[in-house]
Amino acid sequence: MKSFWTIVKKELSRFFHDKRLLMALFLPGILIYAVYSLIGGGLIDSLTAVDEDYSYKLYTLNAPAGFAEELGLDDERWKIVEIEADEAEKIKTKIEEQEADLYLEFTPAFEFSGGEGTGIAVYYNTAKTESSAAYGLIGALISAKQFDSPKFTTLPFDLVKDEDMTAMLFSSIGPMLVLVFLFSGCASIAPESIAGEKERGTFATMLVTPVKRSYIALGKIVSLSILSVLSGFCSFLGLTLSLPKLMGDLGGSGLSAYGFGDYMMLLGVVISSVLLIVAIISVVSTLANSVKEATSMVGPLTLVVVVMGVATMFGGGGEWYWHLIPIYNSALAMSDVFSLSGSALNVLVTIGANLLYATGLSLLLAKMFDSEKIVSGS
Amino acid sequence: MDEVFDLEENAENVLVARDLKKTFKLSRKQKKLEKSVTGLKTAVDGLSFAARRGEIYGLLGPNGAGKTTTLRMLATLIKPDEGDAEVNGYSVLKEPDKARSKLGFLTSELKPDEFFTPNYMFDFFSALHGVSEADREKRKLDLFTRFGIGEFAETKIADLSTGMKQKVSIAISLVHDPEFIIFDEPTNGLDVLTAKAVTDFLLELKQRGKTILLSTHIFSLVEKICDRVGVIIDGKMSLEGNVKELTKEKNLEEVFFDLYAARKGGKE
Ligand SMILES: Nc1ncnc2c1ncn2[C@@H]1O[C@H](COP(=O)(O)OP(=O)(O)OP(=O)(O)O)[C@@H](O)[C@H]1O
Ligand SMILES: [Mg+2]
Numbered sequence: 338m339k340s341f342w343t344i345v346k347k348e349l350s351r352f353f354h355d356k357r358l359l360m361a362l363f364l365p366g367i368l369i370y371a372v373y374s375l376i377g378g379g380l381i382d383s384l385t386a387v388d389e390d391y392s393y394k395l396y397t398l399n400a401p402a403g404f405a406e407e408l409g410l411d412d413e414r415w416k417i418v419e420i421e422a423d424e425a426e427k428i429k430t431k432i433e434e435q436e437a438d439l440y441l442e443f444t445p446a447f448e449f450s451g452g453e454g455t456g457i458a459v460y461y462n463t464a465k466t467e468s469s470a471a472y473g474l475i476g477a478l479i480s481a482k483q484f485d486s487p488k489f490t491t492l493p494f495d496l497v498k499d500e501d502m503t504a505m506l507f508s509s510i511g512p513m514l515v516l517v518f519l520f521s522g523c524a525s526i527a528p529e530s531i532a533g534e535k536e537r538g539t540f541a542t543m544l545v546t547p548v549k550r551s552y553i554a555l556g557k558i559v560s561l562s563i564l565s566v567l568s569g570f571c572s573f574l575g576l577t578l579s580l581p582k583l584m585g586d587l588g589g590s591g592l593s594a595y596g597f598g599d600y601m602m603l604l605g606v607v608i609s610s611v612l613l614i615v616a617i618i619s620v621v622s623t624l625a626n627s628v629k630e631a632t633s634m635v636g637p638l639t640l641v642v643v644v645m646g647v648a649t650m651f652g653g654g655g656e657w658y659w660h661l662i663p664i665y666n667s668a669l670a671m672s673d674v675f676s677l678s679g680s681a682l683n684v685l686v687t688i689g690a691n692l693l694y695a696t697g698l699s700l701l702l703a704k705m706f707d708s709e710k711i712v713s714g715s
Numbered sequence: 716m717d718e719v720f721d722l723e724e725n726a727e728n729v730l731v732a733r734d735l736k737k738t739f740k741l742s743r744k745q746k747k748l749e750k751s752v753t754g755l756k757t758a759v760d761g762l763s764f765a766a767r768r769g770e771i772y773g774l775l776g777p778n779g780a781g782k783t784t785t786l787r788m789l790a791t792l793i794k795p796d797e798g799d800a801e802v803n804g805y806s807v808l809k810e811p812d813k814a815r816s817k818l819g820f821l822t823s824e825l826k827p828d829e830f831f832t833p834n835y836m837f838d839f840f841s842a843l844h845g846v847s848e849a850d851r852e853k854r855k856l857d858l859f860t861r862f863g864i865g866e867f868a869e870t871k872i873a874d875l876s877t878g879m880k881q882k883v884s885i886a887i888s889l890v891h892d893p894e895f896i897i898f899d900e901p902t903n904g905l906d907v908l909t910a911k912a913v914t915d916f917l918l919e920l921k922q923r924g925k926t927i928l929l930s931t932h933i934f935s936l937v938e939k940i941c942d943r944v945g946v947i948i949d950g951k952m953s954l955e956g957n958v959k960e961l962t963k964e965k966n967l968e969e970v971f972f973d974l975y976a977a978r979k980g981g982k983e
Contacts, residue, residue, distance in 0.1 A: 343842040351830055538826040542887075545790050545825065546843040547816040709793040 340548045344556030345563075348530060352564055361525035362564060365518050366571030370578055392416050393471040394436075396428045399443040407449060408478045428460075433496045435465040439472060449482050449489070456490035464497045512671035513646025515573060516610065516664065520642045522568025523614050527561050528631030531622035535712070544712060551703035554619075558699055561615045569611060602674045602684045609691035610667040616698035623705050660686040663694050729895045729926040730766040730789065734798035735759050737784050737950075758784040760950035761798070766895075766928050766943075771921055773941035773958075774930040775971070781950035782930035783822070786899050789928070790820035802895055816844065819888045822899035826884065829873035833864050833883045836872065837890060844891035851890065858886040861916065878909035885913070896920060898929040902936060914940055934967040946971060948978055 352358045395417045397404070405417055420428060431437040440460040447455050457479065461472035472493070479491055534540035543553055618635055625631035642664055649668040660666040660683050670687040673680060705711045737759040746754050759781040766772040774782050787793045789800050791811040800807045805814040827836040834855075841851040859865045862882040867875055872883055881904075889896070901917065902910040917927055917940055931937060937944050937958060944961065946954040953974055954961075961970055 340843050340845070343839060347828075347831075347835075347839055351828070355830065534828070537829070538824055539828045541792060542825045542827060542840070543843065544792060545815055545818075545820045546840065547812045547845070548843045549812065712792075 338552075340546075341552045341556050341559075344543075344548075344553060345560045348557065348560035349563065351530075352526065358526060358529065362522060362568045363571045365521050365525075365568065366573075366575035368575070369514070369518065369572055370575035391467060393438045393467060393474075394418075395471065395475075396420050396431075396437060396440045397443065398422060398425055398441070399445050399447055400441065401443065401447050401449070404443075404449075408475070408482065410478075429496060432460050432462050432468065433498060435462060435468070438465065438468040439475060441475070447489070452488045455488070456492060458492045458494060460494045460496055462496045512649060512668040513643065515569070515607065515671060516614075516642050516646050516668055517639070518572030519565060519569040519607070519611055520614050520618075520639055522572060523561065523565040523611070523618050524632070524635045524639065525568070526564050527615065527618040528622045528625070528628045528635065530557060530561060531619055532625040532631035533628045535623075535625075536627045540712065544706070550706040551700075554699060554703040554706050558612070558615055558619055558695075558702065561619060562611055565611050565615050566608065569607065573607075599674050602681075603671065605688045606667055606670045606674065606684060606691075609688040609695070610664075612695040613663060613667075613691045613698070616695045616702065619702055620698055620705065623702060623711060657683055657686045661690050663691065666690055727768045728765040729768050730772075730800065730802055730928060732765065732785070732789065732798070732800040733763050735762040735785060735788055735795045735800060736797035737781075737788060737793065737795055758950055759788070759795075762947070762950065762952055763798075764945050764952060764955060766926050768926050769921060769924050770942040771917060771927045771929065771940055773937040773944045774928065774947055775932065775934070775937050775944050775967075776930075776947035777932055777975075780947040782932075782947060783824075783899055784950075785947070786820070786822070786897050786928070786930055790818060790897055791815055792820075816891065817893055818895045818897060819891070819893035820897045820899075821885055821888045821901070822897075823881075823884075823903065824899070825888070826880075827872055827887050829880075830871065832869050832871055833859070833875075833886070834868040836883070836887050840887050841890045846891055850892075854890060854892060855886075858889065862886055862912070878905060881905060881909065882912070885916070894926060896925055896927045898927060900931055901929055902931075902933065934971065938962060938967050946974060948975065953978060 352362070392414050393416065395410075395415050397417060397419050398421075400417075400419055401407070405412075405415065410417070425440075425442065428437060428440045432440055438461070442458040442460070444455045444457075447457070459472060459475065459479075462468040476491075476493070483489065483491070531540075544550070617638070621634050621638065622631040625634055645662075645664040646668045649665060649672055660669060666687040670684050673683060736757070738755050738757045741749060741754050741756050745756075749756060762781070762785060764772075774785065776782050784793070788795045789802065789807060791807045791814055794808065799809075802814040803817040805817060807814045827833075827840075831839070837855050837859075838851065841854075846854070859868060862885070864879070864883055864886060867879060867883075872880060875883065898917070901913050905913065914936070917929070920927060929936075929941070941958050943956065944954075944958050944967070945952055954970070958967070961967065965973075
């Protein structure tokens with residue numbers, strides 16, 4: 338066990354004394370900050386898509402008779418409920434809580450041909466995709482009406498909660514970004530640490546000592562994990578710092594929306610994902626005979642991670658068994674935590690599955706270190 | 716072939732190799748180079764020999780004879796397909812960890828991480844070998860002084876000269892003061908001065924009762940420092956014996972050429 342720590346210590350000091358490797362470790366974080374600060378809010382628009390057969394929940398107050406026909410709203414897609422004046426606050430809260438899509442408050446005895454002093458207040462919530470879509474649709478129809486009789490006014494109210502704003506952003510793009518950062522952080526160091534040692538002939542020097550191969554494998558994995566977590570953390574920091582710019586004018590209170598429990602779940606998911614990613618890349622790097630070869634083998638894997646991350650934005654995931662798929666589960670679980678709807682069971686399944694896979698791969702790595710063909714690279 | 720030694724009766728054998736055999740699968744490129752039809756290359760073909768305590772045993776053979784492959788099997792870096800070997804009584808197949816703790820393997824293939832200093836690497840490998848701190852410091856002082864490494868102890872290995880790198884490699888391979896030392900091509904690529912420093916050191920190790928197995932294709936080296944020699948051709952032991960006795964009438968080079976001609980002549 339002592340020799341295991343010796344290996345970890347050596348690996349770490351190797352990296353902390355090499356400027357080039359340190360750069361590779363921290364550059365992704367810096368790049369993320371730079372890139373996302375530049376592109377700003379452009380990402381948000383691309384994330385709004387509503388299901389084909391979704392029906393919008395629209396509440397109205399003082400709606401003129403036949404206004405739906407007047408605006409040309411399709412019955413199939415709009416569930417319209419006229420409410421009493423004293424229910425107004427309750428409905429607004431519902432929109433805030435993302436339980437209703439839209440609330441139109443007409444001035445008493447409103448008519449589309451009405452004159453001065455008449456108007457419509459439109460309440461919606463940008464954090465809910467359907468709500469902001471409904472707002473877009475109704476808004477366009479009402480504008481068309483206003484074109485005919487420009488006398489009445491419209492007042493839009495966005496009822497989004499600050500923390501939801503943050504949640505929406507993080508839950509949609511965050512997981513993929515974090516995974517990609519963790520992956521690229523690890524991909525920048527593991528090939529050097531394993532394939533590089535093979536290439537330079539320093540690996541075999543360890544193999545002729547009495548240290549168990551499994552300790553060598555473990556030493557590599559643990560030190561790489563420590564470094565990858567650091568690198569991942571830097572990327573995460575870069576992302577967090579650029580978040581205000583990413584969200585543009587929409588505001589939001591940043592990370593303060595998340596509580597201690599959320600952070601703990603996130604931490605568990607991140608650490609277990611790192612272990613898995615490190616194990617995957619280590620296995621790949623062990624198969625390669627040079628750093629160059631290892632890097633070119635890891636490249637396509639990065640693409641897989643991106644695809645998995647993106648897939649969670651569209652694919653399924655509510656049930657626990659989705660959380661058994663490696664990488665995909667991490668993106669899902671992070672997405673759950675980010676969107677403030679993390680289920681402890683799913684997070685635990687994710688962490689458990691990741692640890693299981695990482696352990697399996699570590700055992701495989703130890704086996705590979707025992708295989709002369711792989712180690713001597715002929 | 717004659718039995719030159721009795722493996723079972725001589726208790727003082729530090730190394731015993733029995734019927735070692737190693738066949739490599741060739742890659743497509745290698746296949747063309749070797750003009751091999753089967754795609755297989757038998758590098759070591761049933762090799763048996765033993766090294767006695769306190770002697771220097773030389774494995775002599777032309778390029779590609781299978782010397783390095785043999786040494787790598789003994790150092791437990793690769794596994795023999797057939798046969799087995801014992802280092803200080805530990806089987807390289809069954810107890811590779813224990814065998815490794817009793818041997819030191821020196822070869823240009825194995826390099827200390829050049830990113831670190833000789834001092835750091837010495838401590839690192841001492842820790843991996845489980846050497847106590849007191850022993851470590853004593854040996855370090857001894858070896859570093861012996862090779863003049865002292866003043867470079869805190870210089871990155873990458874910045875050292877080739878000769879000094881070689882000396883550092885040797886020092887680091889001996890952190891655990893092994894009983895049995897395997898040395899592949901000890902003087903390859905070294906200038907006469909460094910080469911002499913290395914051979915002197917080997918003789919000194921022998922004086923201290925260590926057993927040394929070295930491989931080389933240099934006849935003079937064998938004549939100079941080896942007690943016994945095994946001549947390997949095509950992975951097989953062609954001749955084995957006491958160096959002094961073998962070179963009574965002819966020098967080793969002539970002995971080898973006669974042997975080689977006989978073997979190759981008989982084959983074709
Ligand atoms: N990993 C390998 N894969 C395929 N063939 C190999 C491998 N290692 C060695 N060989 C082949 O086995 C034969 C013996 O090689 P080896 O390195 O043991 O010879 P050697 O006696 O050390 O030669 P040299 O004096 O050139 O170092 C050679 O033909 C070599 O090409
Ligand atoms: Mg050789």
